[in-house]
Amino acid sequence: MVKVFLVEDEFVVREGIKNNIDWLANGFDFCGEASDGELAYSMIQKTQPDILITDIKMPFMDGLTLSRMVKAEFPWIEIILLTGYEDFQYAKEAIRIGVSSYLSKPISGNELLREVSSVSEKVEEKRAEKEATKRYEEEMKERNELDKQTFFGKLVSSNCGAYELIEMAKKLSIDITALKYNVLLMKVWSKKHEIGEFSNSVLKIEEGIRTIATNNGAICFNLDLEGLSLLFKGDDDSTINTNIESTIREMMGLFEKYNNIRYFGGIGQIVNRITEISTSFSWASRAFAHMYLTSDNGFMVGSEEGLKVEKEDIILSEIDPKHIDRKLVKEFLRRGEASETEFFLEEFFNGMGKNAIRSTMLRQYISMDLYFCVTDYILNELGLSRDELDKQIAAPNAEVLGDEKKTFDYMKEIMNKALIIKQSNAIGRYRDIMNEAVSYIERHYAEEELSLNSLAAHVNFSPNHLSAVFKQETGQPFIKYLTDYRMEHAKELLCSTSKRSNEIGQMVGYKDPHYFSYLFKKTQGLTPTQYRNGTHEEE
Known part of the structure; x- marks a missing residue:
């Protein structure tokens, strides 16, 4: 319901406006009144009406000063000025402030009600626009999260x-x-x-x-x-x-x-x-x-x-054998990312002892064990053939094993190769998932409840993971893909049927006609009516 606040210093006029109009029956909430701008301002801050009706000529604070202060703090409030003075300067100032209407007194209740009703249409339009903008921003959160992720990477x-x-x-x-x-x-x-x-x-x-x-x-x-x-x-x-x-x-x-x-x-x-x-x-x-x-x-x-320290002597009895465990390597290969490999290997060695990697004997043992662990993972869990494996990963040679840095680089290289092969396998899986996701969108795009979360639940992925994969495979975020898909269908219906815009909005997944019109103009650059009338053909 649209809220109305009245400021008028003449008691009889104020009582007449308040009591001679059936505000509630006409869809308005008469939320307050005051006799001057100074008293009104604090009350307006509390009640935050949608429409302010105020006289211009009042003691303590006049209507123009009040209007200026209200517009500065609450720019969405529509203001109707009442005055008994035919002064063009008042009108010019009212326009500059952003006042909706400038009415001369005396004015009948019916005239004022008509003006309030007209202004209330602006209020409702602004409300619908505000809600549509809020919903659009909410839906665009996915794109914003992807942009934020890219920013964090940088x-x-x-x-x-x-x-x-x-x-x-x-x-x-x-x-x-x-x-x-x-x-x-x-x-x-x-x-x-x-x-x-x-x-x-x-x-x-x-x-x-x-x-x-x-x-x-x-x-x-x-x-x-x-x-x-x-x-x-x-x-x-x-x-x-x-x-x-x-x-x-x-x-x-x-x-x-x-x-x-x-x-x-x-x-x-x-x-x-x-x-x-x-x-x-x-x-x-x-x-x-x-x-x-x-x-x-x-x-x-x-x-x-x-961190590594400068101590050169390594005592094998100081090595913690529980960390020499290929299960830890397998766990990383199954769950890890290439960006984490170097840190994993450093901490894998550090867990055995601060200088474990400096021991030639231990380094050779770990390198060979890592080689067998990686090849076993590739052959038995990733399904690569032995011939394909041998083309990509070779066993460490004496030159590699004789140098600390070369050994570390070798281990990092073969683990990353395994992760690349895993990623290639995942791409095939992702392709299947994406085919199902796109098919699901095609079947359910007309349902307003369709969202990234509901689609993620259907394909059994986390929303963040699906969002990243969707962007990777299609080149655009899920919400943009869905919006574009719906808009294309809406344009087809606008051109091929005589259905009203709000009906077409419901057919493509938008129950709220205001939001459908807002989104159509936001994405296509013109209203549904303009599109139907052929404006797009001229562009």
Whole structure:
């Protein structure tokens, strides 16, 4: 219901307007009155009417001053000015302020009601436009998340300067400036599902993590296909550490509500510059790599303990044999990404002892074991033939095994080759998933409830994973693909049928005719009526 507020210093006139019009019967809520602008202003701040009717000539604060103040704070309020003075200067000022109507007194109740009814149409149009804009922005969140993910990739790549990063952040409405930064990488998955597959519990947990992190001052980004990157920023170390501790504490409380889930987090080191966020990310990634080296849930901080030291002597009795476990390598190959390989290998060796990789004997043993582990994974889990395998991966030779760096690079190379083969297999699987997703859209595009979440549940993927794969395979986000698909059908119906615009909107998945018209004009550059009348043919 449209709310109306009246400001009039003459008591008799004010009472007449208030009581001689049946506001409620005509669809209006008469929400308040005042005798001058000064009294009215604080009341308007509280009631926030849709239409303000005010006299111009009043004591304490006149109607033009009140109108100017109201428009500055509440630009959406429509104003009707009443005056007994035929002064063109008033009219000019009213137009400049943005007043809707300028009426001369005396005015009858019917005349005023007609004017209020006319102005209320503008109010309803603005409301519909506001709701449509809000819905459109909500639907475009998927595209924004993908853009944010791309931005985060640049933020941690060390390839962009501060000015470029700040400008990119502004375009995404992200306030990236601060004195201190730290990164927390987070992944949650169901014990019953492989990473990537859909779990409603994991979806709810990720939504909870986003809320918790945001409330504690973090900026949330999607991490690759799965997981979250939380960027904490503040003015000092204490603020950031407190916010991270609060986030972890609240997340732990969230995790306790769910069974059969696993989680792991890696925390970086605090840095002082935007361009050093990549360093914090590297420390977080180093800690995050332990996710593949343990079956425990938890959080780990990237620290100096993971760095190599200068000690040359290696005592094999100091090596921890429980970390020489090919199951850890297999776990990484199944779940890891190429961007994580280097950190995984460093922490894999560091788990055996700070200088384990410096032992020639151990390094040779691990290299050979890793080679057999990788080839076994490729042959038996990825289904590659022996001939194809031998073309891509060779056993380590004496030259490789005799040099620490060459050995490490060799292990990194063969693991990444295995991950590339896994990715190739996944592309085939993704293609099948995408075929089913596109087919599902074609069958259900007319249902307004169709969304990324419902489609993800149908193909048994997480929404974030499906969004990334959908963009990768089609070149556009899901919501844009769906919108374009619906709009093409709408245009066909506009040209080939005589059905009304609101009927066509319902046929392509938009029950709200205002939103259909808004979206059509937003995406096609003209209204449905203009399109039907052939305007598009002239362009």
